[in-house]
Amino acid sequence: xxxxxxxxxxxxxxxxxxxxxxxxxxxxxxxxxxxxxxxxxxxxxxxxxxxxxxxxxxxxxxxxxxxxxxxxxxxxxxxxxxxxxxxxxxxxxxxxxxxxxxxxxxxxxxxxxxxx
Amino acid sequence: xxxxxxxxxxxxxxxxxxxxxxxxxxxxxxxxxxxxxxxxxxxxxxxxxxxxxxxxxxxxxxxxxxxxxxxxxxxxxxxxxxxxxxxxxxxxxxxxxxxxxxxxxxxxxxxx
Numbered sequence: 519x520x521x522x523x524x525x526x527x528x529x530x531x532x533x534x535x536x537x538x539x540x541x542x543x544x545x546x547x548x549x550x551x552x553x554x555x556x557x558x559x560x561x562x563x564x565x566x567x568x569x570x571x572x573x574x575x576x577x578x579x580x581x582x583x584x585x586x587x588x589x590x591x592x593x594x595x596x597x598x599x600x601x602x603x604x605x606x607x608x609x610x611x612x613x614x615x616x617x618x619x620x621x622x623x624x625x626x627x628x629x630x631x632x633x634x
Numbered sequence: 635x636x637x638x639x640x641x642x643x644x645x646x647x648x649x650x651x652x653x654x655x656x657x658x659x660x661x662x663x664x665x666x667x668x669x670x671x672x673x674x675x676x677x678x679x680x681x682x683x684x685x686x687x688x689x690x691x692x693x694x695x696x697x698x699x700x701x702x703x704x705x706x707x708x709x710x711x712x713x714x715x716x717x718x719x720x721x722x723x724x725x726x727x728x729x730x731x732x733x734x735x736x737x738x739x740x741x742x743x744x745x746x
Contacts, residue, residue: 524677552734560672560721560739611677615734621666621727623734625677 520546520616524626531602532634539597539629541612547592548614552623553585556609565610568595602633636661640724640737647714647744655709655740657698657724665726667691667700667707672721672739681709681722714744 521544531537541551551568566587567575574587584606586598599606613625641656659667666685670678682691687702696711707724724737 522677550732560741562723562736562739613678615727615731621731621734622668622680622683623670623678623725623727625670625679628675628677630675 520544520614520624522548522612522614522624522626524612524629526629527627528630528632530632530634533603534601536598536600537602537631539599539610539612539631541595541597541614541626543593543614543624546614546617548595549592551589551595551612551614553587553595553597554611554613556611556628562611565597570595599631602631604633607631607633636665636726636728636733636735638724638726638735638737641740642738644741644743647742649716649744649746650713651744653709653711653714653718653742655722655724655742657707657709657737659705659707659724659726659735661705661726661728663729665728666731667698668725668727669696669698669707669709670723670725670736672723674720678723714742716744716746718742719744 523542525540549570553565554562565580568589570589576582589595611628613623616622637660668683669681671681672678682693684691684700690699698709721739723739
């Protein structure tokens with residue numbers, strides 16, 4: 519089946535630095551990718567929809583200058599957390615819809631960000 | 635609008651017990667329905683899906699039936715194992731397949 523890969527799986531950084539997380543669709547093309555943030559009590563929050571060749575669409579309350587999303591190609595989307603602070607520590611997950619009419623989402627493995 | 639309401643957890647069961655996790659939805663049109671499972675420290679994996687009314691999705695002993703009349707997609711398993719311990723998410727995609735909606739997740743712990 520379709521595979522989505524995320525990298526890095528874990529990253530620790532100092533406060534004030536920027537961190538980039540990559541999301542790749544390995545065996546299919548994804549014109550759209552979704553970025554989620556998962557909070558400690560497990561709920562998923564959709565942050566933004568990444569669109570290949572155009573600007574990302576951010577959900578209400580998500581700072582677009584803080585969470586930069588770039589969908590550079592049909593197989594790669596990146597999320598950059600700029601000037602990270604401890605409150606940005608979280609589990610970030612990307613996903614991409616598979617091809618076909620069933621609307622199944624394929625998820626990356628997730629990236630655990632810890633900001634010291 | 636579209637939404638998914640899922641039974642809150644956490645749920646703790648003994649091995650071989652029967653599992654039900656309730657999920658109801660609100661949607662216009664004809665959504666597809668999904669159950670995803672998340673094991674500790676991992677991303678979400680598709681567990682099963684159903685794309686139209688009365689369809690039954692099944693995988694690894696789990697089942698869920700798309701009930702349009704009750705707008706439900708309850709997850710069931712007859713005999714859970716310790717390895718089933720995970721977080722389970724109910725989800726729907728709208729008719730276009732471009733929008734996805736998730737429940738809040740239900741944490742399941744199975745004890746030997």
